Amino acid sequence: MEPATVAPGPFSPGIAVASLVLLVFTILLLYLKPKSSIKSPKVEPIRRASTAAEEDLSKPSVRILYGTQTGTAERFSKQLGNELRRKYGDGTLVEVVDIENYKAERRLPKERLVLFLMATYGDGEPTDNAADFYSWICNEVEDVENGVKDRYLEGVHYGVFGLGNKQYEHFNAVGKRMQTSMEALGATPICRRGDGDDDDSIDDDFEKWCTDLFAALDAQPALLGAAAAEGTGSDTLAAYRVELLPAGSKAASPFPDGSGSSAHDPYWAVISEVRELHTAASDRSCVHVEIDISGKSQLKYETGDHVGMYARNSEQVVARMACLLGLPLETSFRLHAEGEGASGDLDAPFPGPIQLSTALAYFADVLSSPHKDALLALASCATDSKEAEQLRLLASAAGKAQYTDYIAKQHRSLMEVMEGFPSAKPSLGLFFGSIAPRLAPRYYSISSGAAKHPRSVHVTCAVVRDVMPTGRIHDGVASSHLQRCKPGDCIPVFIRRSTFKLPDDTHTPVIMIGPGTGLAPFRGFIQERQALIEDMAEVGPAVLFFGCRNRAHDYIYEAELDAAVESGALSQLHVAFSRAGPVKDYVQHHMESNGAAVWELLQQPGACVYVCGDAKNMAKDVHRALISVAASQGSMSSSQAEAWVKRLGDSGRYHKDVW
Ligand SMILES: Cc1cc2nc3c(=O)[nH]c(=O)nc-3n(C[C@H](O)[C@H](O)[C@H](O)COP(=O)(O)OP(=O)(O)OC[C@H]3O[C@@H](n4cnc5c(N)ncnc54)[C@H](O)[C@@H]3O)c2cc1C
Ligand SMILES: Cc1cc2nc3c(=O)[nH]c(=O)nc-3n(C[C@H](O)[C@H](O)[C@H](O)COP(=O)(O)O)c2cc1C
Structure with a gap:
């Protein structure tokens, strides 16, 4: 294993000016403060919760x-x-x-x-x-x-x-x-x-x-x-009891090969295809992934459901973390909660025996910022007393400003904090009990139609690659994992039911608004309608508002959408290109410029609006556009239009799948 270089600590020379200012401020605070005010926490073994009878x-x-x-x-x-x-x-x-x-x-x-x-x-x-x-x-x-x-x-x-x-x-x-x-x-x-x-x-x-x-x-x-x-x-501070095992001990699978019906019971599905959807001209990436679920005959999904998955940290992150913990990747161990095995509310550790490389890959969220208790836990094991004091300060009420400047504003990850405080080498029990939160599963809106692809779950995933204020490149844990996957790789997945469904009556008009990867469930809807058309069923109107930056870069599934218009699975397709010309053009602008047609469809019994994608900006803008269409086309005041859109939601005709 390559030893990773340890980044300079936040209070050592050679770092940004802001950190130096923080250092002076911190030292002053440390000296002005009575030492006893920032106490050392005691480390307690993790116990199963008591039962009512034992309490x-x-x-x-x-x-x-x-x-x-x-x-x-x-x-x-x-x-x-x-x-x-x-x-x-x-x-x-x-x-x-x-x-x-x-x-x-x-x-x-x-x-x-x-x-x-x-x-x-x-x-x-x-x-x-x-x-x-x-x-x-x-x-x-x-x-x-x-x-x-x-x-x-x-x-x-x-x-x-x-x-x-x-x-x-x-x-x-x-x-x-x-x-x-x-x-x-x-x-x-x-x-x-x-x-x-x-x-x-x-x-x-x-x-x-x-x-x-x-x-x-x-x-x-x-x-x-x-x-x-x-x-x-x-x-x-909670800590698991650690049982170190002889090198080469047989390891358990990090997840059992379950039914795939819930987050507790994932199924190891096989990836059958991974392909880039952006063109070479794009500076971003979005991957189409197909997950074969044919190995689990009872596992079913419906169009519009979500797939959850347990991704893994990259090999580089895993290797770096093992260095920071001062342990070889091959370390074999098992974690125990005290009282394990008895009945009751047990906060179970992950299965063992397990190798450190696997535990760090699947169970440690080390790229999010550490919270107060994690800093206290690091302080409890820092052998350098200055580092311990600094960590305690960051975790204390008195150190709120330092926490904001050094951690929150910088989006500094747990891994970076551990690099900055190298004397803090927690035991595995403390690390998994109090320092690294469990890596959460990620969810994706299934982008295939169940009628067309009953045994294959498709995902349309935008690959996250952000530059953090510290200069760290953050490759999204799950999205970059999917991007790295090759056909034949296995991934623990489960299906999560959603209420984002096409109307039961196939004649009911639908208006779909999904820019970027918000297109995902609508690709499934379109395939569902395609299957109905192939079965000679009649389908009502379906309008799609899609948006991307530039036709030459990120117009994902362009050929499929054109074919859908051709077949009638889509009756209208409106595409907004936000960076193709001097003026930003978004889906909400197209909704407004097609307000009369949108309004006319919405007057039909049961007609539904679906929005999928970005919750922070797009969903708000689309909501406002809907109100503006109701106001202009329905001759309403803005408060009447707002109430009209609210009624649309209350009557189950306005659905959102936003994140
Ligand atoms: C119901 C649902 C459906 C979804 N459907 C889709 C879909 O169809 N397609 C799709 O592409 N996505 C979808 N998503 C989003 C998806 O689940 C993931 O959130 C997305 O892929 C990013 O995950 P990641 O692990 O790659 O990124 P992460 O590693 O989780 O990073 C996510 C963000 O956190 C930021 N971040 C990371 N570390 C820090 C830090 N220390 N401090 C501050 N910020 C930090 C990153 O910069 C990034 O912006 C959906 C989400 C939900 C809930
Ligand atoms: C797919 C999805 C659906 C959501 N639905 C709602 C909702 O209906 N109402 C709400 O107030 N928040 C909703 N939220 C926001 C979450 O409740 C919020 O992010 C919360 O902080 C998540 O807490 P957790 O991390 O403990 O699960 C939703 C979030 C997502 C990703």
Whole structure:
């Protein structure tokens, strides 16, 4: 293995001026601050969560339940758990539980305080791990409302922080529903509901909600007891127990070869094709990938579904991380959570025995920025006392400005931070328990039609290649992995059902708006309509608004779209080229210039609008264009037009698959 060069630390000479200013400021702060104010956390073995039966009932307890798809709610929950442990010390039991593993029927009525951190997905739906709990609690509410059950949560206090994005029609629908459900079941709110908006700064929203929560807890000391005396709260860092195995031990597969029906049960599918969709003239890349699912006969998808996949870090990243950990790539080990094997809510480590190279490839998110607890964990193992102090400062409230300048603004990755603090060499147990978050699966809108390709899932993936402020080139973990794949390679995938579906009635008009890779599900829709036409079925009008930069660079699937117009699978195709001329031309401009035709279609019974692609800008612009079409063509005021578009959504005729 090539030893990787260690980048200069943030506080060493030879770095950018900004970092030097930060250094002076930091040193000043360190010297002005009493040393005891930035404490060393203690490292605790990761234990499985207690069961209701085992719990020490003499202790006040708080349960934090999270519903997450991409890990934010889990991260916030762990962060909050640590804050509560710091505040209340050993006298209070704080437990963070994946809501999927929570036995609600048995445990919820016995809770003293339960905090829900719940993300919203799909079109106002719960995350996959919260789906069962959500439908259970909705049924309970129905039973209470119908008088079948009493309001049986009257002794329970609760708090809700919803995670969502204002871009979506049903902003924080799940958080809101959790609040009304707990209220309907008789529980008492501890503080206001927090509505985290991922479109803005969800970390700040969470921090504000935590401030309110802690103030409410201070005002009700009977609930969790008094806060621990200053300095006695336990600052715990979770670490797995590590069992090092003899070199060459037989390794388990990082994922079992499952059914492919959920994120917990992925299927190792074979990649059958990878091809570039941009021309050689383009400075970006977008790949068409075909994934063969014929090995799993029960695995089915529907047109418009998503495929989830577990990508892997590149070999360079893996090798670099092994160097930073000071371990050979071939290190063979197994992680254990204490109490493993017993029943209960076990926060399971990944399967073992495993080689370090595989563990780093599939399970360590090292390119995202590290959060506070990761910095504390690094500090706990830094052998250089100065580095340890600096890391603790970055993790502390006093070091918020330094965190912003050195980490957040620079988009500095965990790997870069470890390069900057080379004396921090965590054990594998601490690294996987408290430092590197688990690499989240990535989702793609399936770009094939199930009728045409029942055993092959197509993906249309824009390859991420960003230059970060530190100068680091960030190659997107999953997209660059897909780009590197060769036919015959295997990848763990699973199908995620979506509500983004063509209308049942094939005559119903559809308007599809999908620039860039937003075209993906519409390619599937077009293939579906193509199959209907081949079966001699009648299809209604279908209009596609597609956008790209330049016909000569990134007009993906051009020949297929032309053929679709020819066959009638598409009745109209409007293409916006944003960089072909002096004026930026986008899909929303074409919607407006074709406003009369769009409006006419929308007057037909059940006609649907579909939007797919970029959530941050495009979906907003398209939404505004739709309102403007309604206002101009329907002779409405802007507020009437807004209400009209809202009704379109409420009646299930305006669908978004945006990310
Ligand atoms: C339901 C759904 C459907 C989707 N469908 C498609 C589709 O059909 N086609 C498609 O191309 N994509 C689709 N996506 C997006 C896709 O899931 C991935 O998000 C995308 O491919 C990028 O993943 P990545 O791992 O390559 O990039 P990542 O490595 O996750 O990087 C993503 C972004 O994070 C930034 N970043 C990385 N590290 C840091 C840091 N330390 N600090 C700050 N920023 C950082 C990067 O610059 C980059 O902009 C979909 C997403 C969802 C949720
Ligand atoms: C495909 C998709 C659908 C989403 N749907 C909604 C939605 O309907 N309402 C909402 O408020 N937020 C929605 N969001 C935003 C997420 O809830 C938000 O990004 C949240 O921070 C994710 O939390 P997590 O990382 O814990 O899963 C959606 C995000 C994606 C990617």
